[in-house]
Amino acid sequence: MRPPGVRKIIGISLGLMLAPLILAALLHAQVPIEDFPGESRLSLAAEENPEVVSDPLSPPVTFRIKEDGLKTLLAGSANEDFLADLRQWQIQIFNFDEEKVAYIQGSGPPSSDRIVWNGAARDGSLLRDGFYTARLVWTDSTGVMQKTPSIQVGLVTSSELKKFLSQQVSFAYSDSGLTLRLAETPTFAPGAWSIQPQSIGTLKQISKFLQCYPRNRLTVQGHADTTGTSGVNKRISLYRARAIYRFLSEHGVDRSRMTYEGRGAEQPIADNATAQGRARNRRVDILLHKAMI
Structure with missing residues (x-):
C-alpha cells in the first residue's frame, strides 16, 4: 500500500x-x-x-x-x-x-x-x-x-449596429473601441481582393454608420490564415484592407481619419488547425477607435 x-x-x-x-x-x-x-x-x-x-x-x-x-x-x-x-x-x-x-x-x-x-x-x-x-x-x-x-x-444592443450585423459582419469590443469584422465570404472571392457585388449593400450601411462618428479615428486591417507563404498572406491582407479603405472613402468616410494595413496571419482570432478557424481568420477588421481626432 x-x-x-x-x-x-x-x-x-x-x-x-x-x-x-x-x-x-x-x-x-x-x-x-x-x-x-x-x-x-x-x-x-x-x-x-x-x-x-x-x-x-x-x-x-x-x-x-x-x-x-x-x-x-x-x-x-x-x-x-x-x-x-x-x-x-x-x-x-x-x-x-x-x-x-x-x-x-x-x-x-x-x-x-x-x-x-x-x-x-x-x-x-x-x-x-x-x-x-x-x-x-x-x-x-x-x-x-x-x-x-x-x-x-x-x-440591450445598439439599434445602429443591428441594421447591418449578419453572418458577413460580426463585432467585438476592446479598450481601443469597436471592431467590425468582415468575413472573407462573401466580401471577397478566395485569394482575391476585389469586393464582391453582394457585399456592396452591407458596406454602404457600414459607411453610413461610420459617418455618424466623424471625430473618431479608423483603422482598416486585413488578416489571413496560415495557408500559403508569409509574403502572399501579407500582400492579400494588405490589398483587401486597401479595397475596403477605398470603398469607405468613396462613400462618405473622410480619408484623413483612416489608415489601412495588412497583418497577414499575425493576429488570428481562431485556431488555424481547423477549416472553420481558418475561415474566421480570413477577414478585414474595421476598428472604430474611442480616441478622437
Whole structure:
C-alpha cells in the first residue's frame, strides 16, 4: 500500500490530467444551472451600459469577477495569486429556458479585469434584447471545478449596429473601441481582393454608420490564415484592407481619419488547425477607435 502522501500526490496529478477533458465536456454541454459542483466564495457581477443605444462604441455588458462579494480580482492586485489559480474558465450565459446561448472563455487568468460581452450568441448571431442569467465556471490548480452563483443580466444592443450585423459582419469590443469584422465570404472571392457585388449593400450601411462618428479615428486591417507563404498572406491582407479603405472613402468616410494595413496571419482570432478557424481568420477588421481626432 502506498503511503498517504504518495496517494495524495497521485490523486492531484490525475485530477490535473483529467480536468481539461472533463471541463471541456461540461463547458460545451447543455448543463442545467442547478446540476453543477458546489458554489465557491467568488461571485460574478455585471455592469450594464445604459447608454448603449446612443453609444455603440461601448459594450452592452461588462462582467467583473469578485471575491467574497467585495474585492474585485484584478491582475497585479492583492488577489493575483487566486487569479493565477484559474487554469480554465468560462462565463456562461443562459436564456430563461436554461439553455446556454453564449459564453466567454480562456485559459489562465483573464487578461483584463474588464471582461466584455457583445451580446452575441455562440454562433455569432445577435441575441434578442432582454434578460439572461450568467455564471463563471472554472478549474483551479488542483483540477477542482467550481462555479459562482448565477446573476441576472439585462441586454440591450445598439439599434445602429443591428441594421447591418449578419453572418458577413460580426463585432467585438476592446479598450481601443469597436471592431467590425468582415468575413472573407462573401466580401471577397478566395485569394482575391476585389469586393464582391453582394457585399456592396452591407458596406454602404457600414459607411453610413461610420459617418455618424466623424471625430473618431479608423483603422482598416486585413488578416489571413496560415495557408500559403508569409509574403502572399501579407500582400492579400494588405490589398483587401486597401479595397475596403477605398470603398469607405468613396462613400462618405473622410480619408484623413483612416489608415489601412495588412497583418497577414499575425493576429488570428481562431485556431488555424481547423477549416472553420481558418475561415474566421480570413477577414478585414474595421476598428472604430474611442480616441478622437
